[in-house]
Amino acid sequence: MSNKWIDIGTLLLEYGLINNDDLLEGLKLQKESGLRLGEALVKLGRVSMDDIDWVLSKQLDIPFVIVEDIVPNLELLSKFEKDFLIGNRILPLYETDDQISIVAEDPLNKTAIGFIEDSFSKKVNVSTGSGSKIEELLKNTFKDLVLPDLLSALKNITERIKGTSFYRIDFLLAEHACKISIFGSGILKNMMTIKGAFSKEDICSAFDEMKTPFLYDHASNGERTFLTAYPLKNKFDMPSLPAITGEYGLMLPGDIFFADAHVHGLHKVFHFDNPVHGYNYFLTKRNTLAFEKSVYVIDAAPEDLKKCYVKIFVPSKCPSCSGTGCAACKGLGYEFQKFEGMYSSGELRERLNKG
Ligand SMILES: [Zn+2]
Structure with missing residues (x-):
């Protein structure tokens, strides 16, 4: 995660997402608050987390995905533990015989990505996207996955106790x-x-x-x-x-x-x-x-x-x-x-x- 913030100020400047004044203000808040620079700039409203993720994907040459456009792959999602995905803000997209594609808030999250590699014995293709959007999508999707269980349980019980x-x-x-x-x-x-x-x-x-x-x-x-x-x-x-x-x-x-x-x-x-x-x-x-x-x-x-x-x-x-x-x-x-x-x-x- 720490790499993410190295030179983030310069990168944001380069991509024209902030100006010099924004950067100075960000550095000032960073010093006062102990926040990382990227966080400080988000707090000041100069950039969004999405901007930072996007710049990061450019820096690392990792594709940036618009999470809102993704239709969740329920079959693939059901192979994962919900808490693992939400905790790491990882959204699995699809899998082939030898590869699995994911969107991760932090594409350098070696532990989590390594875990997926080991569990599936497949190569993991990582793209990045907005962490909060990933989390939101995961939470809604897992709710949709379990609600039918509750409904069928209730139907079953009310039928049996008639x-x-x-x-x-x-x-x-x-x-x-x-x-x-x-x-x-x-x-x-x-x-x-x-x-x-x-x-x-x-x-x-x-x-x-x-x-x-x-x-x-x-x-x-x-x-x-x-x-x-x-x-x-x-x-x-x-x-x-x-x-x-x-x-x-x-x-x-x-x-x-x-x-x-x-x-x-x-x-x-x-x-x-x-x-x-x-x-x-x-x-x-x-x-x-x-x-x-x-x-x-x-x-x-x-x-x-x-x-x-x-x-x-x-x-x-x-x-x-x-x-x-x-x-x-x-x-x-x-x-x-x-x-x-x-x-x-x-x-x-x-x-x-x-x-
Ligand atoms: Zn009986």
Whole structure:
């Protein structure tokens, strides 16, 4: 990297990108700040990083590539570790039987280029281009590469939990992976971990893509984000009574309205503080007759309900695989018995205990 800055002032002058005054100012700032000359000139707004990269490519007789014009080669990119490419700001372009072409911010990055040579056992042709543009393109492209994984995982899970007591999908988002679990009727089950850095927004878009409305809550500690999603069904003929549900996809009752989207514990699932992604029409009933028309999850059925409408699937160990997971239970390890009707909370508990 250090070669890059040798004589950069002279080169920029030669190519007419700066004048003598710019150079003097740059040298002054360089002295004061300890920046390298090129950096100082960029900071002063006299040149751009692209100018410097371009001059450098001239100096080293290395082709300068306009990164914006590149269509990413997904097949080739998928052979690399994302962090390696982004960290070194290297964009692989194409490969032949014995050669591989890359754009590198620093064409003198011997370690990284040597690593590619060794890994592929091919000669590496290096061109150079704007580092920030390379990084931006890589980040967007890798996002496109992993998003389909998230979407197919979600489709798979929502399909498998239909007609079951699992009503909640949990996502643990860490730097390199997303761990997905399902929850319902007191059972927490890990489903899968997919590689990739995902955000809350990615999960929202995946649900949108599936046209599945949902409610969610999330918490983050900076390194990891925990997101709890409640997929919703659109139709529910609910009497004007509280309801309890444990079926996949909490119901969206026609006559219950929500204003905000933060889940405050499970005892009242439908009490929220923020706009709900995918929703555009609710009001709150938070303080008035909250218990008259509420939807509860089976894990938090209130004890003092006189009569409530119940629609749940009660889990018991799958008889075919005794819980280890098989085709009959879609790998979930349980079979689910439908349970529906009007019950008081006491009756409900009695029936559930029998089940
Ligand atoms: Zn089974």
